[in-house]
Amino acid sequence: MTRLAGPLRLEGEAATLRLAEDLAAILKPGDCLCLDGDLGAGKTTLARALIRAVAGSPALEVPSPTFTLVQSYETDRLTIHHFDLYRLAGPDELFEIGFDDALRGGVALVEWPERGDGEIPEDALWVRLSIADDPDSREVVIEGLPANLGERLNRSLAVRSLLDRSGLEEATRHWLQGDASSRSYERILTKDRSLVLMNWPEPPRGAPLADGRSYAEVAHIQSSLTSFLAISRTLNERGFVAPQCIAADPANRLLLLSDLGADGIIRDGRPVPERYIAAAELLADLHAETWPETVDLGDCFADGVHQRHAVPPYDREALSVELGLCLDWWFPYAAGRPANEEERQEFWQAWSPLLDRLETAQKSWTLRDFHSPNLLWQEDGEGRRRLGLIDLQDTVFGPAAYDLASLVCDARIDMDAALQQEMLESYFAQHARQGAMLDRSKFMHAYCISVTQRNTKILGGFARLAHRDGKTAYLKHVPRILSYLDTIMQEPILAGLALWYERRLPRP
Known part of the structure; x- marks a missing residue:
């Protein structure tokens, strides 16, 4: 001992x-x-x-x-x-x-x-x-x-x-619900102040894929404090609401952040329509901005080291390795066996032209998990400041439609079709108010593909969390994810893919 x-x-x-x-x-x-x-x-x-x-x-x-x-x-x-x-x-x-x-x-x-x-x-x-x-x-x-x-x-x-x-000797520590990553969170309270502590241990590298890189490396899953700080600082500079860094311990991978509160966009187990609409309008504002490919943070840790963060592309490799979760993890969970070679070949043949389309879609910063767990209502905020944004570190340059797909088909809550349509219309109306050009037909094609890619990824991701990490609670969302896929498959742009999902995708 x-x-x-x-x-x-x-x-x-x-x-x-x-x-x-x-x-x-x-x-x-x-x-x-x-x-x-x-x-x-x-x-x-x-x-x-x-x-x-x-x-x-x-x-x-x-x-x-x-x-x-x-x-x-x-x-x-x-x-x-x-x-x-x-x-x-x-x-x-x-x-x-x-x-x-x-x-x-x-x-x-x-x-x-x-x-x-x-x-x-x-x-x-x-x-x-x-x-x-x-x-x-x-x-x-x-x-x-x-x-x-x-x-x-x-x-x-x-x-x-x-x-x-940080002068918080009398502060008390209170556990907060974490996420699917290695990060954990605490609320830090004093008599007159509330902060949030992000505790981010170095994540394991993960098993190597065929080319020697890990899943996280191919999918651009970030592991550095600077990735979070770069995105949050830039968003704040553009008038959005994101956590601000109060203090940091880079050696131990700890960040002390401003507290954006605990009031989300769901109440009593149901979406709050005006808050979801505000989130859609916020995305239109975000997509009207021109975002940097590299963020210069200077000596942000006051340790003499100049920090920069390059925002990676949400490229074909990243989108594909995420889709592969369905074949590698969902099939063993739902079918009791791995996907066979014929199923894999047909899957990638059907997906190839759709991934081609995403490569030419309108691009923007893509936060990737733009849904209810990561959106905090700011009661006194106006415009783009009505919502606080968290879980930002994995932001990439990707299809602008992706985050709207994440929001409209929220993985954590049942969404009414009428509200989903209202969110789409609110996004386009806000985009028009910004005076930005948008090819609606091409955008909706990217949206449909993004809904499909994201929910296919989620099926595999939830199965992996359950089997590998013992986090079985995520499986309760599977019926909703399958429902989103069944609905979106009715879109003509997905006709070549729909047949595979109808015949091949296993159901638990």
Whole structure:
């Protein structure tokens, strides 16, 4: 076992709450956190603070499990099981009180872990508390294996260090729902300020494709902080609303950003029509702009390094590797087998002329995931400032129609056909008000192709998330995605492709 942190000195309740938040931020299902120390060392106080931090409820009642041996708490984020083994007769009783089951589905927080000798997981994180020279203070040493929990702990302590350096010593940390990437988010609150912390560990490179590059490299999935900063800064300069960088720790890949709020474009599980219309009009504004191919960020991290970001093209290779997700991941999920050679050849033959058309379509910055999870309503905003834009790092130069397809056929919410048509008309009307030239027929061809490409990609992407990453929740959206494909296939521009989808695309 390795010392991972400490000795840390906790002087008073506020310091204990800070440590509890720092520990709560790293927990995932399957983790075991052991609190070790003599009577009066503060184990129960820290346990209560940690459980409340996970639950996001400072007033949550957290009784001691001394007599019940275990208390469980289901939260929006995860289930945490609080064990007190002081009265345990022997380690073999751990099975009887559900310790193994707790680890399979949630987090085990264990007081008096030494009484479970031999049954505590080897990769558990041990927080050892002792009374300091001042009876109101505690000393803490954290031990465990450097990998996994140890790596997460280091990142969490780096977050706290960034907050302290930014004058936010009294700030509290609150978990936010993440996305399908390696990024995680927290809301950082003070008495008069709200910020968002982006925690972006270096993503794994991924398996090499036939030419040796990874999927992310071919699809232009970004992994640098500068990609996000370049797009967000440029959007803000053009009068759009995007997160602004408050502070950064480039070595640990952390960004402290302005908070655009939590009010989206969905309410009570349904689209808010005027907000979707505003999003369509925003896209017309965005497409009327001339965007740079390279963004110069200067010495944005104040480390003497000049940063630039080249916005990559949404080229044929990128669009094709995304389409390939359907063959490589959707087929095994829905059909129980890989796509065969005949299915693959027919697929690419049908797609080739459509990809040719996209190459000649109107181009603009394409944010790629321009849909409800990434659009935040700005109540006091006007015009293009009515919506805040997030998840920007993978922006490319691609078909302007793509983001409109992403919005109108929102993968996360059922869309009424009348609203979809109104969004299209609002886009064209706003485009006309901008005085920009637009070939509507050619644009709609690109739109239909983009709807098809995007939803075909999503089928494979959701299947991959479920099988490879265990993120099965995305599969609930599959019926909607299939419905979008069934509808768009009625368009004449897709006649050559529709037959393949009718005969070959497997349904679960």
